[in-house]
Amino acid sequence: MANKISVTVNGTTHTGEVEGRVLLVDYLREHLSLTGTHIGCDTSSCGACTVHVDGKAIKSCTMLAAQADGASVTTVEGLSSNGELHPIQEGFKEEHGLQCGFCTPGMMMTATDLLKNNADPSEQEIREALEGNFCRCTGYHNIVKSIQYAAKKMATTA
Amino acid sequence: MIPTSFEYKNAGSVADAIGMLGDDGQILGGGQSLIPALKLRLNSPGVLVDISKVDAIKGISDNEKSITVGGGATHASIASNADLDSAAPMLVQAAREIGDIQVRNRGTIGGSIAHADPAADWPAVLLASDANVMIQNKDGKRTVDIDQFFKGFYETALEEGEVITGISIPKSGFNKNSAYAKFKQPASRFAIVGCAAAVDIDGGVVKEARVAMTGVSECAYRVTAVEKALVGKALTAENIEAAVGDVTEGRDVMSDHYASEKYRTHLASVYAKRALKKLL
Numbered sequence A: 001m002a003n004k005i006s007v008t009v010n011g012t013t014h015t016g017e018v019e020g021r022v023l024l025v026d027y028l029r030e031h032l033s034l035t036g037t038h039i040g041c042d043t044s045s046c047g048a049c050t051v052h053v054d055g056k057a058i059k060s061c062t063m064l065a066a067q068a069d070g071a072s073v074t075t076v077e078g079l080s081s082n083g084e085l086h087p088i089q090e091g092f093k094e095e096h097g098l099q100c101g102f103c104t105p106g107m108m109m110t111a112t113d114l115l116k117n118n119a120d121p122s123e124q125e126i127r128e129a130l131e132g133n134f135c136r137c138t139g140y141h142n143i144v145k146s147i148q149y150a151a152k153k154m155a156t157t158a
Numbered sequence B: 001m002i003p004t005s006f007e008y009k010n011a012g013s014v015a016d017a018i019g020m021l022g023d024d025g026q027i028l029g030g031g032q033s034l035i036p037a038l039k040l041r042l043n044s045p046g047v048l049v050d051i052s053k054v055d056a057i058k059g060i061s062d063n064e065k066s067i068t069v070g071g072g073a074t075h076a077s078i079a080s081n082a083d084l085d086s087a088a089p090m091l092v093q094a095a096r097e098i099g100d101i102q103v104r105n106r107g108t109i110g111g112s113i114a115h116a117d118p119a120a121d122w123p124a125v126l127l128a129s130d131a132n133v134m135i136q137n138k139d140g141k142r143t144v145d146i147d148q149f150f151k152g153f154y155e156t157a158l159e160e161g162e163v164i165t166g167i168s169i170p171k172s173g174f175n176k177n178s179a180y181a182k183f184k185q186p187a188s189r190f191a192i193v194g195c196a197a198a199v200d201i202d203g204g205v206v207k208e209a210r211v212a213m214t215g216v217s218e219c220a221y222r223v224t225a226v227e228k229a230l231v232g233k234a235l236t237a238e239n240i241e242a243a244v245g246d247v248t249e250g251r252d253v254m255s256d257h258y259a260s261e262k263y264r265t266h267l268a269s270v271y272a273k274r275a276l277k278k279l280l
């Protein structure tokens, strides 16, 4: 019952076969060894598994790999380019946006979706956008600052 | 957990999907309710028929007398639709408050009403909007009046082998003047209680009102007592206070660790008033 799929992940096209029940997150982690995308829960709640599919943030634990056939996927590994950190990565570094780091990949993928649709979000809008991403360490304060840092940086370099 | 084994089929059209279902098939929409259930092994279909790539049922089209929202339209696409924002703002308000960005990017309106979670937002909003549910099956198409759609706890008028292709929202005076208010479960944002209110005002008085609740009982329902009490009067804070009594009368009010029966009953009246007062 395998399904042939062809998925472009961080710009590289991968073709292979997956069983119907394989979740996108397991495909990324187990089949492609892209372990930057984390699994934090079994209930579609925590957002640690957030990636972009065709440019939109989604929970990769709540989508089948077979559904991503033909799609373009971006994971946290695809954020930096030419060895340079993405502004959101720089923001988390500069503003101490992480402690244990478990939630960080998902936080950054949700934040980049937000910044694409709203280049200058208010603090309230940032907090609302993070509704689907849980952090058990930071209390969110520095995560918000990291996203504000990235918004500023992206505005000046755009 | 990993779901039990099933065969995945990608449908190219609605007719295709209906043909693929067979005896043991289930439709996969946005997957935001079904995939969590598969992972908990609460559900174990033999075949999953994916309709998430059927573009024909994803759009939102503005017709002369109504707006048709595709059964596969995502919550996010509804949240950013300007036509709906002017013709029936409660739909846009509700869409913006569903779950989180990630859930809104995949979850669909058709999937939500097919699932009929007692705490879902769409059932109340669509009851208040006097919507029609457009359904396709192997014999053809049929339309169900939203007042006949929700039958009970996760129970609807949808039969085996049917697909919701669209929801038709009338362009009416009451939809133009409508609002949604909910008390959210803090983690998931599902409605502990939610109220959708749509009120047509003509010559300074209420001509027609539709008020519906979700989260309160086994399924969403209209509060006809409040609707009747509003008609013929001016829509003022005092008249709203007077019209909204116990909006749970005759209902089996749910009690859980988020809200006891007594607290939920209280919240239901508070949120019915809040939704109506948004229209002042």
Ligand SMILES: Cc1cc2nc3c(=O)[nH]c(=O)nc-3n(C[C@H](O)[C@H](O)[C@H](O)COP(=O)(O)OP(=O)(O)OC[C@H]3O[C@@H](n4cnc5c(N)ncnc54)[C@H](O)[C@@H]3O)c2cc1C
Residues within 6 Å of the ligand: A043, A044, A045, B026, B027, B028, B029, B030, B031, B032, B033, B034, B035, B036, B051, B071, B072, B097, B098, B099, B100, B103, B106, B107, B108, B109, B110, B111, B112, B114, B115, B117, B119, B120, B121, B122, B162, B163, B164, B165, B188, B189, B190, B191
């Ligand atoms: C973290 C989280 C938070 C959420 N918060 C909220 C919230 O605040 N408010 C709220 O209302 N909901 C909430 N939801 C649920 C969400 O709105 C789902 O998108 C919705 O309940 C189901 O839609 P779906 O397209 O994802 O359907 P699926 O999960 O794919 O399917 C659900 C059911 O509907 C059937 N189905 C799907 N599409 C169709 C169709 N077109 N025709 C016939 N049958 C169909 C399937 O067979 C299945 O039985 C939340 C979900 C999650 C994971």
Ligand code: FES
Residues within 6 Å of the ligand: A038, A039, A040, A041, A042, A043, A044, A045, A046, A047, A048, A049, A050, A059, A060, A061, A062
């Ligand atoms: S692992 Fe996907 S939401 Fe928690």
Ligand code: FES
Residues within 6 Å of the ligand: A097, A098, A099, A100, A101, A102, A103, A104, A134, A135, A136, A137, A138
């Ligand atoms: S930094 Fe530890 S969970 Fe967020």
